[in-house]
Amino acid sequence: MRRWLLVCLAAAYLAGVWLDGVGSTLPSSILPRSANYFLQVSALFPYAAVASIDYRAEGWVCADGANGANGKWEELDTRPYFPLDADNKENRFQRVMHFYRDNRPTMHALEAYLMNAHDAGLHDDGIPRNVPIAGVRFSSLRIPLPQPGEPLTRSERKPLSEYPESERQLFYHTRRSKLDARCAGEHDGTSEESD
Amino acid sequence: MPTLGTRIADWLDEPVPLLRLEIVRIAAPLAVLGFMSSRLAHADEWIGQAGFRVPDLGGDWRQPLFVPALPDWLAWTLAGVMVASGLACAAGYKARPSAAIFAATLAFVALSDRLAAFTVSKLSPVVMLAVALGPAGSILGIDAWRRGGTGERPPAMQPIGSVRFLQLLPVVIYSASGIAKARGDWLHHPLVLWSHLHDSYQTPIAFALASMLPGWLWTVFQALVLAFEMLAPLWFGWSRTRPYALVFGLGMHAMIGLMFGPVVWFALLMMTVLLAGHTPERLVVKWSRPFAA
Numbered sequence: 001m002r003r004w005l006l007v008c009l010a011a012a013y014l015a016g017v018w019l020d021g022v023g024s025t026l027p028s029s030i031l032p033r034s035a036n037y038f039l040q041v042s043a044l045f046p047y048a049a050v051a052s053i054d055y056r057a058e059g060w061v062c063a064d065g066a067n068g069a070n071g072k073w074e075e076l077d078t079r080p081y082f083p084l085d086a087d088n089k090e091n092r093f094q095r096v097m098h099f100y101r102d103n104r105p106t107m108h109a110l111e112a113y114l115m116n117a118h119d120a121g122l123h124d125d126g127i128p129r130n131v132p133i134a135g136v137r138f139s140s141l142r143i144p145l146p147q148p149g150e151p152l153t154r155s156e157r158k159p160l161s162e163y164p165e166s167e168r169q170l171f172y173h174t175r176r177s178k179l180d181a182r183c184a185g186e187h188d189g190t191s192e193e194s195d
Numbered sequence: 196m197p198t199l200g201t202r203i204a205d206w207l208d209e210p211v212p213l214l215r216l217e218i219v220r221i222a223a224p225l226a227v228l229g230f231m232s233s234r235l236a237h238a239d240e241w242i243g244q245a246g247f248r249v250p251d252l253g254g255d256w257r258q259p260l261f262v263p264a265l266p267d268w269l270a271w272t273l274a275g276v277m278v279a280s281g282l283a284c285a286a287g288y289k290a291r292p293s294a295a296i297f298a299a300t301l302a303f304v305a306l307s308d309r310l311a312a313f314t315v316s317k318l319s320p321v322v323m324l325a326v327a328l329g330p331a332g333s334i335l336g337i338d339a340w341r342r343g344g345t346g347e348r349p350p351a352m353q354p355i356g357s358v359r360f361l362q363l364l365p366v367v368i369y370s371a372s373g374i375a376k377a378r379g380d381w382l383h384h385p386l387v388l389w390s391h392l393h394d395s396y397q398t399p400i401a402f403a404l405a406s407m408l409p410g411w412l413w414t415v416f417q418a419l420v421l422a423f424e425m426l427a428p429l430w431f432g433w434s435r436t437r438p439y440a441l442v443f444g445l446g447m448h449a450m451i452g453l454m455f456g457p458v459v460w461f462a463l464l465m466m467t468v469l470l471a472g473h474t475p476e477r478l479v480v481k482w483s484r485p486f487a488a
């Protein structure tokens with residue numbers, strides 16, 4: 001009895017892996033999400049990459065503590081705050097962006113996390129530790145792929161400012177009114193007005 | 196005329212070399228711990244309260260289960276249990292309970308942090324559960340060594356359902372992966388493989404090969420991989436093609452491991468399962484002789 005139960009479970013698992021991989025919605029329609037999740041192991045690299053994608057963050061630095069109008073965006077290196085696999089796309093910041101960049105609660109939580117992390121002043125992140133930031137913006141870099149035969153350069157991380165605007169795609173930023181308020185010293189708690 | 200059920204039962208009852216399971220029991224935890232090592236070094240960021248956590252999204256499809264952050268001390272404790280159980284399993288010390296505990300810790304972290312979870316995260320609990328359900332640690336490792344002076348050597352060949360499962364697993368994965376690729380871009384876009392060589396996964400070897408090899412060769416590699424994966428049930432099901440399929444599969448994973456940085460651990464895990472499950476029987480039996488009856 002125990003043996004056949006195990007055989008049936010093993011067969012169901014293998015069938016689930018296969019069905020999920022070939023694009024069937026049957027497993028996800030009958031299993032809890034947490035169980036279905038463990039079946040998602042086989043649809044590996046089915047599509048061509050259209051660009052080399054990297055995600056970046058910037059912090060809004062108020063000008064001499066004055067209002068936001070005179071501030072500027074400066075790149076905020078997220079790697080000290082996401083140290084796990086810091087230099088490749090398995091980094092957790094890259095993964096948050098990959099999965100949740102259009103999910104507002106997650107982006108708000110990320111904004112709060114990065115602002116608190118910078119303000120704690122424990123790491124060098126490209127913006128001086130004693131300079132508070134009033135908000136963040138997140139963008140993706142979509143670096144064109146070379147064609148075969150073209151001269152290649154090693155994949156490397158360059159400062160955001162070295163990439164042309166055409167390769168950047170902004171998808172989240174703290175609202176200007178919020179930046180102004182924070183630069184003026186008004187505490188606002190959460191950042192639910194960001195978009 | 197035997198029924199399908201009888202055939203399956205016969206196949207399951209057919210003795211297989213115990214060494215096949217021992218290979219997975221030893222090598223799989225090491226590959227998995229290699230994958231986990233970068234995460235374990237930052238356990239407080241990974242599953243604890245020190246790092247960023249995706250909030251509870253209340254049923255969002257991207258969040259299979261919301262698991263709150265562990266207190267940092269508990270995150271480090273869990274990391275310690277994972278390492279200890281994985282190493283104990285590989286060393287053959289209380290191999291089956293070690294494998295079960297290792298599998299449980301792996302399942303927990305896969306659910307706890309989707310951000311750092313990849314194929315190895317989802318596959319490894321199942322592989323280790325299969326090890327735990329079989330006679331792991333019977334002929335190699337600390338348990339076997341301690342039993343050595345007191346009992347008989349276990350039979351080298353015995354029916355082992357876990358081995359049958361581990362033999363089927365890569366074939367099922369390849370088959371589904373091949374079909375997914377065919378449904379995706381692999382049949383009509385000649386440079387799918389080439390397109391994946393240029394991001395942060397790129398190793399010096401990937402860069403060197405991308406610089407040296409002509410573009411058309413990447414299309415040939417792409418076609419070979421697609422044919423291998425889509426027809427994996429044939430290649431591995433037919434005894435005549437199985438050794439060639441094993442060599443191709445090992446070569447494919449070796450290249451993946453060499454060319455795509457952190458994917459090396461997935462490659463090693465798959466190579467372990469392939470080697471254990473599909474190395475020709477006569478070789479495995481020969482290798483088993485010093486350890487089993």
